[in-house]
Amino acid sequence: MAPHESAPRAVLAGGEIRTCLLPARQALDVRAAAQLLGLRADERVLLSERPNLYARSPDTLTGIDCPLPSANGAHVRAVGTVAARAALTEGRILQTSAYFRLPASGPDQRQPWGHYLVRPGLLEPFGKLPHEAVAQGVLDGGRHGELDVGLIAGGLLTRLLRHPLLDQRPPLRSRPTRLRWVALPAEGDQGPSIERFTLAEDELRTVRLRVPEGTPPADVAGLCDDLALHDWLLTTLVRLLDGIRLGSGPPPARVGPPADDRPAVVAALRPAVDHLLHLWMPRARVAKELAPLWEALEERPGFTRQWQALVQRIRDQLTLHAIPSLYREVEPAP
Amino acid sequence: MTEAVFRETAADPRTQAVPLAHLSIELGHLYMEDFEAGPERLRQHFAQVRPWVDAARAAAAARAGGKRPRVSTCFLIDDYFTRFSSPAELVPLLLAEADRAGLVIDYLARESGCAVAGKVPVAEAVAGRIVESPPPGSYGLRPPAAQTGWLANGERSPVARAPQAMKKAAVWQPPTETAARRHSVFLDVELWSDDPDGHRTWSCPFLAAVWQLARLGLLRNEGEPVFVPQPPTDRGFPDDWDELPPLIRLNPRADPFAAYRTCSVLPNRFLPVEHAVRVILDQTEVDRGALRQVAERSAREDVAVPDSVADRVSYVFYAGS
Numbered sequence: 034m035a036p037h038e039s040a041p042r043a044v045l046a047g048g049e050i051r052t053c054l055l056p057a058r059q060a061l062d063v064r065a066a067a068q069l070l071g072l073r074a075d076e077r078v079l080l081s082e083r084p085n086l087y088a089r090s091p092d093t094l095t096g097i098d099c100p101l102p103s104a105n106g107a108h109v110r111a112v113g114t115v116a117a118r119a120a121l122t123e124g125r126i127l128q129t130s131a132y133f134r135l136p137a138s139g140p141d142q143r144q145p146w147g148h149y150l151v152r153p154g155l156l157e158p159f160g161k162l163p164h165e166a167v168a169q170g171v172l173d174g175g176r177h178g179e180l181d182v183g184l185i186a187g188g189l190l191t192r193l194l195r196h197p198l199l200d201q202r203p204p205l206r207s208r209p210t211r212l213r214w215v216a217l218p219a220e221g222d223q224g225p226s227i228e229r230f231t232l233a234e235d236e237l238r239t240v241r242l243r244v245p246e247g248t249p250p251a252d253v254a255g256l257c258d259d260l261a262l263h264d265w266l267l268t269t270l271v272r273l274l275d276g277i278r279l280g281s282g283p284p285p286a287r288v289g290p291p292a293d294d295r296p297a298v299v300a301a302l303r304p305a306v307d308h309l310l311h312l313w314m315p316r317a318r319v320a321k322e323l324a325p326l327w328e329a330l331e332e333r334p335g336f337t338r339q340w341q342a343l344v345q346r347i348r349d350q351l352t353l354h355a356i357p358s359l360y361r362e363v364e365p366a367p
Numbered sequence: 368m369t370e371a372v373f374r375e376t377a378a379d380p381r382t383q384a385v386p387l388a389h390l391s392i393e394l395g396h397l398y399m400e401d402f403e404a405g406p407e408r409l410r411q412h413f414a415q416v417r418p419w420v421d422a423a424r425a426a427a428a429a430r431a432g433g434k435r436p437r438v439s440t441c442f443l444i445d446d447y448f449t450r451f452s453s454p455a456e457l458v459p460l461l462l463a464e465a466d467r468a469g470l471v472i473d474y475l476a477r478e479s480g481c482a483v484a485g486k487v488p489v490a491e492a493v494a495g496r497i498v499e500s501p502p503p504g505s506y507g508l509r510p511p512a513a514q515t516g517w518l519a520n521g522e523r524s525p526v527a528r529a530p531q532a533m534k535k536a537a538v539w540q541p542p543t544e545t546a547a548r549r550h551s552v553f554l555d556v557e558l559w560s561d562d563p564d565g566h567r568t569w570s571c572p573f574l575a576a577v578w579q580l581a582r583l584g585l586l587r588n589e590g591e592p593v594f595v596p597q598p599p600t601d602r603g604f605p606d607d608w609d610e611l612p613p614l615i616r617l618n619p620r621a622d623p624f625a626a627y628r629t630c631s632v633l634p635n636r637f638l639p640v641e642h643a644v645r646v647i648l649d650q651t652e653v654d655r656g657a658l659r660q661v662a663e664r665s666a667r668e669d670v671a672v673p674d675s676v677a678d679r680v681s682y683v684f685y686a687g688s
Contacts, residue, residue, distance in 0.1 A: 075492035075588045075654070081378035094652055096501030114498065114652075115507070145546055146500035147649040147675030151658060175506075184507035 046250040048132030052265040053209035060124030102175025116154035131185035205304035212261035219243040252320035382656025386623035388437035390427040393631035413468035437622035446608040447479040454604035473621035480613025481577040572643035584625030585653040648677040
């Protein structure tokens with residue numbers, strides 16, 4: 034009679050995550066984070082201080098009754114709820130994450146709404162679910178009127194960004210990213226794997242996973258939150274270094290005081306040191322069973338390798354600029 | 368964080384369990400007009416309620432399959448919409464009239480406790496748990512027809528815009544009930560109203576929905592139970608309603624207040640209110656921890672509990688006002 038058990042096993046889970054820099058001059062402390070993420074009066078915000086500061090809102094639900102996107106044009110209607118939550122890491126990076134799971138088949142009729150509310154985050158298809166086609170459809174993004182979990186994650190983010198605690202003065206320029214994911218069952222008794230991680234246009238990333246049957250979708254969403262967070266950090270740092278002119282540029286043509294590029298470069302790089310460099314901590318809250326998936330990304334393309342290279346570049350630049358130009362034999366070059 | 372070696376309590380959701388009976392029977396709601404009609408009204412009420420209470424107990428015993436079912440009774444007094452009499456005057460009268468009909472009131476609750484219980488703003492918290500039933504075509508956007516402070520069991524009629532000159536007025540479109548069987552019974556429930564000073568008054572159906580959730584053991588505040596029965600003090604009943612706890616246990620040997628199912632025996636005039644209660648319960652996402660505890664506990668006891676919260680609630684409406 035337990036509603037969670039009586040539901041058929043999920044054959045597809047999916048979701049979308051929005052990641053952005055908190056638009057506030059100062060990072061929020063734990064108490065302010067709990068205030069920002071207190072989406073419900075009667076439910077606690079989860080707070081954790083090890084291995085880094087992290088706060089997560091309770092889940093909220095959104096009702097859905099619409100066709101599912103599918104790669105082969107199959108028309109499958111689904112009814113149920115999509116769960117969404119928000120998280121703040123080190124008081125600095127705000128993420129909203131919406132996710133759902135789908136069983137292999139469902140009733141041919143819409144049930145009373147209370148039936149769906151005791152199965153939070155479950156969407157029930159009418160009849161059989163063509164799960165491979167729907168998985169691809171979700172990653173490709175649906176047509177208008179089809180399930181759009183990005184709208185739910187985006188809606189929650191918009192709501193949070195209007196919070197009076199935020200002064201709308203972020204310490205550096207950055208762009209939000211979106212990460213869309215699906216998880217299909219792994220073959221036989223194989224462990225979890227990442228089939229594809231794609232950087233698409235418009236700050237969109239897509240991830241296609243295989244997970245053993247019975248893996249809680251909230252755990253998969255947690256892994257994808259972690260991937261999205263670190264992908265955002267990489268993206269933001271790459272863009273930051275891209276956007277500034279390192280070195281002193283062409284030698285001065287006219288006689289006069291040498292052009293001093295220190296303030297510009299230092300001013301551009303300093304916010305990264307103040308606000309971003311300490312945030313790299315892959316797998317901090319990923320379920321043990323899914324943690325090995327990170328290793329695949331470390332192998333290729335090598336997330337941490339790239340991060341370390343970027344951090345080293347920033348530190349080198351700051352070190353060079355700490356030396357008075359009088360003693361520099363050559364100007365720092367990119 | 369799946370390993371238990373390192374644990375942070377603030378990072379771990381905890382839900383405290385409450386003891387559960389099989390059935391909670393509500394023996395009545397008392398409003399000022401009932402009280403003003405004199406003790407005869409109460410006497411009549413309890414006399415009419417009695418046979419249905421026996422029937423509800425018998426049904427519970429049949430469901431329990433031969434074992435003695437745990438059944439508790441409760442009574443709700445309105446001290447929210449109007450204040451009348453005092454606990455010192457009313458409670459003994461109430462108990463005497465119930466006793467005359469052979470009924471025992473195990474628990475007594477105040478309706479204002481369904482708005483704010485002690486320091487916990489219960490009604491506001493429950494309002495924050497409403498997840499509206501999506502009409503077909505809902506793909507992730509909030510339904511544009513959402514009306515703050517109202518909750519419907521379907522789609523409202525489109526708002527007719529003022530007809531422009533030379534144009535025909537828009538044809539009226541009927542509202543539709545989402546779960547309609549061929550034809551609709553559309554209901555739109557007012558959940559609260561705000562006065563010009565910003566003071567919010569919760570509607571009777573909304574507080575009654577909170578009351579049902581309390582009786583089903585599904586209310587929590589940050590994981591703690593909200594309605595915890597208090598014993599009456601030795602000094603008897605106070606002169607002010609505010610001095611009475613939101614829920615008191617009048618019968619020290621009573622079975623638990625909260626139960627897997629509820630049954631309310633009420634006069635006919637409560638039918639529209641309780642229809643509204645069903646509409647609200649059907650669209651309220653209750654605390655997941657509490658829901659899981661009820662499911663696990665009932666499975667261990669081998670007691671069938673309906674999945675859907677609204678289906679755990681039943682009524683007997685007797686003729687009368």
